[in-house]
Amino acid sequence: GAGVSQSPRYKVAKRGQDVALRCDPISGHVSLFWYQQALGQGPEFLTYFQNEAQLDKSGLPSDRFFAERPEGSVSTLKIQRTQQEDSAVYLCATTGPQETQYFGPGTRLLVL
Amino acid sequence: AQSVTQPDIHITVSEGASLELRCNYSYGATPYLFWYVQSPGQGLQLLLKYFSGDTLVQGIKGFEAEFKRSQSSFNLRKPSVHWSDAAEYFCAVGVSMDMGRRALTFGSGTRLQVQP
Numbered sequence: 547g548a549g550v551s552q553s554p555r556y557k558v559a560k561r562g563q564d565v566a567l568r569c570d571p572i573s574g575h576v577s578l579f580w581y582q583q584a585l586g587q588g589p590e591f592l593t594y595f596q597n598e599a600q601l602d603k604s605g606l607p608s609d610r611f612f613a614e615r616p617e618g619s620v621s622t623l624k625i626q627r628t629q630q631e632d633s634a635v636y637l638c639a640t641t642g643p644q645e646t647q648y649f650g651p652g653t654r655l656l657v658l
Numbered sequence: 659a660q661s662v663t664q665p666d667i668h669i670t671v672s673e674g675a676s677l678e679l680r681c682n683y684s685y686g687a688t689p690y691l692f693w694y695v696q697s698p699g700q701g702l703q704l705l706l707k708y709f710s711g712d713t714l715v716q717g718i719k720g721f722e723a724e725f726k727r728s729q730s731s732f733n734l735r736k737p738s739v740h741w742s743d744a745a746e747y748f749c750a751v752g753v754s755m756d757m758g759r760r761a762l763t764f765g766s767g768t769r770l771q772v773q774p
């Protein structure tokens with residue numbers, strides 16, 4: 547497609563469940579970012595890939611969060627043993643020319 | 659550390675009135691600055707960006723922003739607001755990462771309400 551897509555759009559998980567969030571980037575965009583947006587807040591950086599290499603994961607809030615991009619295209623953000631504080635919108639973005647980041651619609655995660 | 663401050667949490671304007679949304683940043687190097695808009699249930703859409711050169715930048719939907727280095731500000735303006743402009747607006751600064759790319763540090767947003 548023409549833009550960044552994310553799936554699922556909505557996810558409800560019971561506390562303690564593992565979840566996997568998918569990001570399909572714009573074709574040809576080698577840089578990919580994940581952000582977390584809590585309710586009423588701006589997005590916050592989680593992690594960054596250049597092709598398949600994860601170059602920065604300083605924003606991941608705990609070791610329960612894990613991201614991968616094995617073939618340098620689709621990326622998956624995995625959260626293990628979800629907690630209520632993980633409830634947020636998770637945004638994926640890829641970088642095109644001139645540092646412009648194009649965002650997907652996000653996955654809204656609700657942990658009960 | 660870098661930061662972005664949007665001092666106005668919520669602004670209400672009348673349709674047809676002018677608009678200015680404030681943004682102040684803190685960043686040690688030359689900033690890359692952005693304004694994004696987010697409508698309910700939608701992703702973030704880029705309105706405009708500033709990297710260098712002319713400090714007054716034009717964006718989509720009739721928006722413009724002015725970079726003022728002395729004030730560390732990048733305020734967003736529109737001369738005449740339309741009802742469809744009601745949304746959440748985020749200012750962001752690009753922070754250098756490895757391989758030259760920049761992650762975005764966002765402000766907490768300003769919610770714009772437009773009255774008929």
